[in-house]
Amino acid sequence: MTLVHVVTSRNRTQYKEQMSQYFRIRHEIFVEERGWEQLRRADGVERDQYDNAQAIYLLALDNGRVVGGQRLYPTLLPHMMSDVFANLATRGVPRSESIFECTRYFVVKERRTGRTDCRLLAAMQEYCLSAGITDITAVVEMWWMPRWHQIGFKVRPLGLPAVIENEPCMAAQIAISRESLEQVRRVGGLRGPSLLQEKRHPANERMPHVAA
Amino acid sequence: MGGESFSYANEAFAFVERLDHLTSPSAILDAMEVSLSRFGFQNFIVAGLPGPRERVDQVVLLKKWPPGWFDLYISEDFVRDDPIIRRCRNSVQPFAWIEAPFDREKEPRCLEVMNRASDFGMTHGFCLPIHGINGYEACISMSGTDLDLTAKTKPALHLMSVYAFERIRAQMSPERQSAGKPLTAREREMLAWAAAGKSAADTGDILGITERTVTAHIVSACHKLEATNKTQAVARALQYRLLNI
Numbered sequence: 001m002t003l004v005h006v007v008t009s010r011n012r013t014q015y016k017e018q019m020s021q022y023f024r025i026r027h028e029i030f031v032e033e034r035g036w037e038q039l040r041r042a043d044g045v046e047r048d049q050y051d052n053a054q055a056i057y058l059l060a061l062d063n064g065r066v067v068g069g070q071r072l073y074p075t076l077l078p079h080m081m082s083d084v085f086a087n088l089a090t091r092g093v094p095r096s097e098s099i100f101e102c103t104r105y106f107v108v109k110e111r112r113t114g115r116t117d118c119r120l121l122a123a124m125q126e127y128c129l130s131a132g133i134t135d136i137t138a139v140v141e142m143w144w145m146p147r148w149h150q151i152g153f154k155v156r157p158l159g160l161p162a163v164i165e166n167e168p169c170m171a172a173q174i175a176i177s178r179e180s181l182e183q184v185r186r187v188g189g190l191r192g193p194s195l196l197q198e199k200r201h202p203a204n205e206r207m208p209h210v211a212a
Numbered sequence: 213m214g215g216e217s218f219s220y221a222n223e224a225f226a227f228v229e230r231l232d233h234l235t236s237p238s239a240i241l242d243a244m245e246v247s248l249s250r251f252g253f254q255n256f257i258v259a260g261l262p263g264p265r266e267r268v269d270q271v272v273l274l275k276k277w278p279p280g281w282f283d284l285y286i287s288e289d290f291v292r293d294d295p296i297i298r299r300c301r302n303s304v305q306p307f308a309w310i311e312a313p314f315d316r317e318k319e320p321r322c323l324e325v326m327n328r329a330s331d332f333g334m335t336h337g338f339c340l341p342i343h344g345i346n347g348y349e350a351c352i353s354m355s356g357t358d359l360d361l362t363a364k365t366k367p368a369l370h371l372m373s374v375y376a377f378e379r380i381r382a383q384m385s386p387e388r389q390s391a392g393k394p395l396t397a398r399e400r401e402m403l404a405w406a407a408a409g410k411s412a413a414d415t416g417d418i419l420g421i422t423e424r425t426v427t428a429h430i431v432s433a434c435h436k437l438e439a440t441n442k443t444q445a446v447a448r449a450l451q452y453r454l455l456n457i
Contacts, residue, residue, distance in 0.1 A: 090221065113455070115397035117345065142370060143304035143343065149378040150344045157228060157375075160221050160367040168305065168370060187345055189396040 002062040002116060003196045004123030009053040018059060021066045023047055029106045036165060050080060050103065058127060058195075060107070060120050068107040068120045072100040072127075075137060081171060085139045088171040090159040098134040099173075105138070118188025121151060125181040126195040135173050142168040152183025223250060224368040231379040237274055240383065244376055245276060248354055251365055255334060256354035258380050261300060262291055264451065265438065273350075273384045281332040290328070293321035300341035300351040306370050308361055309337040333357050338366070340373040346394030347454040352377045395454055399433040402426055404455050407446045 007015045027046035030036045039046050050073050060068035073079050075095040080103050082093045102124065107116045128136065140148075142161050149155065158171035174180075184190075227247045234240050248256060255278065260271035268291045275282065284290070291297055295312040314322035329335070337355030342348070352373045361369070395403075405415040412426040419426075430442050439445035449455045 091225070113400070118397070142374065145374045146342045146344050146377065149374075149381070150348065157225065157371055160224060161370050162367065168367070170371070187394075189398050 002060050002067060002119060004058050004060050004068075004120060004127075004194050005196045006127060006198075007057040007059055008055075015059070018061060018064065018066055019057075020045075022057070022059060022069055023051075025066055025069070025108060026104055026106070029108070030104065033109075034165070056100070056127075058120065058123050060116055060123070066108070067111045068116050070105040070120060070124065071103050072124075072133075072136070073103065075099045075101050081137055081139060085164075085171060088139060088159045088162055088164075088169070092158070093171075094135065094137055094158070094173055096135075098132060100128070100133050100136055102136045102138040102174075115188040115190065117147075118151060118184055118190060119194045121148075121153070122181060122184045122188065122190055123194040125176055125184065126193055128176040129178065129181065130195075134176055136176065137171070137173050139164070139169055139171050142170055145170070145172075148174070151187045152180045154180060220365055220368040223247060224371045227372050228375045231375055234379065235383070237380065237383055240376070240379055241274055241276060247372060251356075251361070251369060252359040253338070253354040253356040255356065256352065258352045258377060259350060261297060261349040261351065263438075263448075267291075271350075273380050278332045278334075281329070281334065284328060288328075290325045293319070294325050295319075295322045296337070296339050296353055297351070300339065301349065303341050304343050306338065306340040306366065306373065309335075309339065309355070312339075329355075336361065338369055338373075340370065340377070342377055344394075346396070346400075348394050350377065350381070395433055395436055395449070396429075399429050399436070400449070400454055402429040403433055403446050403449045406430065406442050407450070407455060 005015070005018075007019065012019065023045045027039070027041065027044045030046055031040045039048070041047075050071065054074055054077060056072040058070050058072065059066055074097070075082070075093070076097055079101045081089055081101055082095070086093055105120070107120065124136065127133075137158070145155065154175040154177065156173045156175070158173055161168040161170045163169070185194075227243065230243055231240065234243060244256060255276055257275040257277055258273045259268065259275070260273070262268055262271045267286065267289075269282075269286055277285075295314040296309060298314075299307060299312040309326075314326075316323050334355040335357070336359050337353060338359070338361055339351055339353040342350040342352070344350075354369075354373075401419075402415060405418065410418065412430065413423045415426045416423040430445065433439075433449070434441065434445045437445050437448040439448050446455070
């Protein structure tokens with residue numbers, strides 16, 4: 001069963017193996033498959049300046065194997081849209097403590113016909129709802145737009161489409177909402193939550209009894 | 213950015229925001245007519261791509277086409293040979309009609325479609341293919357006699373098309389019958405196992421669910437694909453590229 005795990009600077013040590021898998025898959029997908037040559041690295045590991053302690057990773061894991069992922073980053077800090085793609089957001093780069101940017105979204109090849117996309121996107125809505133994030137910004141290939149629309153995402157264009165790496169892309173802002181979450185679950189045939197519910201630490205659970 | 217292209221952008225953003233407040237197909241049609249005419253487009257159609265046994269009129273969501281042309285298009289079954297439709301099935305990028313390739317020598321029917329369209333003043337056009345989740349395929353196609361179709365206007369038209377399509381789909385899709393509904397991920401999974409030669413019982417064992425559940429998913433898939441049995445459902449799903457094995 002595939003579930004989406006939230007990996008942050010706090011729990012990253014528990015995901016050592018998955019994170020190294022994750023950075024290798026990013027190289028396979030964004031460099032080898034999609035041909036973003038300026039990201040190519042000899043060690044086959046794709047990382048950039050936004051892979052730091054502020055990044056929040058949503059990783060779709062199936063038996064410990066990474067099958068999809070996306071990275072959320074605070075827009076109050078210099079981020080990809082403000083640093084690299086500001087020219088795409090002609091209507092302004094949205095920046096707020098409740099707005100995060102989503103980058104490096106992917107699903108591994110063999111899972112692209114299944115519902116992993118819906119699960120990852122449902123997990124994005126679930127996480128943002130629980131964390132008080134109201135909007136997500138992203139630079140996205142235009143062919144994604146009908147898919148986002150179909151799964152009920154409310155998307156505001158931040159500029160006109162422009163060609164990046166041979167693909168028309170657009171800067172966009174997605175409003176987080178419970179209705180969107182319900183629609184993506186419906187389309188994907190997802191019953192329960194897609195995000196791994198945080199387990200309470202066993203020690204914390206036992207503590208009161210010990211104290212009592 | 214030049215002043216001219218800036219106004220195209222504003223037109224597109226204003227159109228997108230206007231759409232949000234429109235709740236009837238006729239209001240959407242009117243808004244499209246007004247905005248698209250600024251780029252020289254008089255005719256447009258928004259339709260799903262028909263399956264082998266579907267007729268175009270069953271999948272049209274909204275259209276403003278010369279009346280004689282729609283009748284001719286249906287009676288001649290032009291959809292089977294329309295180079296625009298063919299390109300839609302194989303591309304996710306918007307294109308100008310002249311970019312839809314066909315062999316003028318070997319494909320006389322394709323030439324016939326484009327020539328007859330020209331008779332109705334539909335010589336040049338712009339089309340956006342839509343490829344959704346669960347194999348959903350559609351397009352929005354527009355034409356006119358004196359188009360403002362340049363590198364500057366195309367991005368604005370691209371954006372307007374995406375949002376016009378979405379508004380129309382959202383307005384008109386909920387009423388659609390179960391036939392033509394997209395397959396669920398689970399239904400596709402069952403068909404994939406069937407395509408791999410597994411019986412319902414085998415599939416149940418593999419996935420840890422009952423044979424009855426597997427059969428229920430297959431029956432539902434058969435209904436949606438208008439297939440009389442599992443074999444035909446698998447064949448159709450492959451044909452529509454809902455499965456890749």
